[in-house]
Amino acid sequence: MTDASTELAKKRIMFIKSEDFNFIAYNILVVLDVLKCDSSVRPFKDHRKLSFLVDFASSPVLAPMLERQLRLKSDLSRRDVHTLAVAYASGASRKHFVARIVNSLITKGFVEVRKGEHDLDLDVWIKREKVPETFISSDLYLLERENIKKVAAISSHIRTLTFPTFLDRFFERHGVTVWHS
Template sequence: MSNHNEPTSSEGRPGPHKSKRPLFFISGEDFYFVAYSILLVLEYLGGTARRVKDHRKIAYLIQFLGDPRLIDLLERTNGAKVANPVDRELLFSSYANAELHKREVFKIIFSMERRGFLKMQRTDNAQILDISLTNNQIPQSFFSNDAFSEEKANAERLKKLLPRLSMLTFDTLLERLYQDRGVRVWAS
């Protein structure tokens, strides 16, 4: 039964953040979770323009925005390799999950752009898009909702660890999040 204080979607479904969970697979309900997460990445990690250069970064940033254990790990290992096997597995799992969901994130970005929530801008590379929030479609009260307080706190911590996060290249982001900590990556 739904709690009357629980955030809901426009169809009356429970909002994605009542039962916070890492994104392991995509089901029908997870599309809402991914859509909310994309909006939160752009709002909280997109800088003053609420934009992320290179849409491919969003799948990885969703992982960190939604899991404070990953932020804790980054803070503890800043400038060092991950020695603890449990931490290494957590970090690798976040990478693998992001890789698994890049296509779904891309499809949802296109869907949200068609609905007017996002703006896509082509770059010099035809396969890479810069993504930004539109100013008129999402009420600011959406982002000030207490349901997103953990994601907002995670974003603030992540921005301190990786200044100018929204402007980092895709390769630099992967290097700072994973490779600098000893996790091998294969993304392209």
């Protein structure tokens, strides 16, 4: 089976966007950059939140949906709750990858970490000078940047929120069952 088309077909089948390392990596860097978590003085607290923020950054619908809900002070429709539940499942299933990808980013020197307030979490911040300028200034990630700005508007303390509070604010209080502790 050396045929190139067969090889490509295999690759295509194996490709899962939401678990793609590059996908996760660029979203994490955008989140840290937009939230200005760029030094040990201003770290992103608890890296586990990043796993879920990947979806909020990349999805064209999630952040606008929550922003709209907050603006109109209305309840989410059943369909919206479903969308949110799918996002939660996606974030939850990706959390191990996130830890590893943060590790890769550390290796590359794009980010720095320190142990967080609890055993299992890390405080993360971007080393902007190490990240290629072409990436930081690229127009390609405008959508992600806008989305994260909306998220920051929805919850101004997104950077410092504890993990349980984050889950409550973005999922549980909208009716999504959370199995995470």
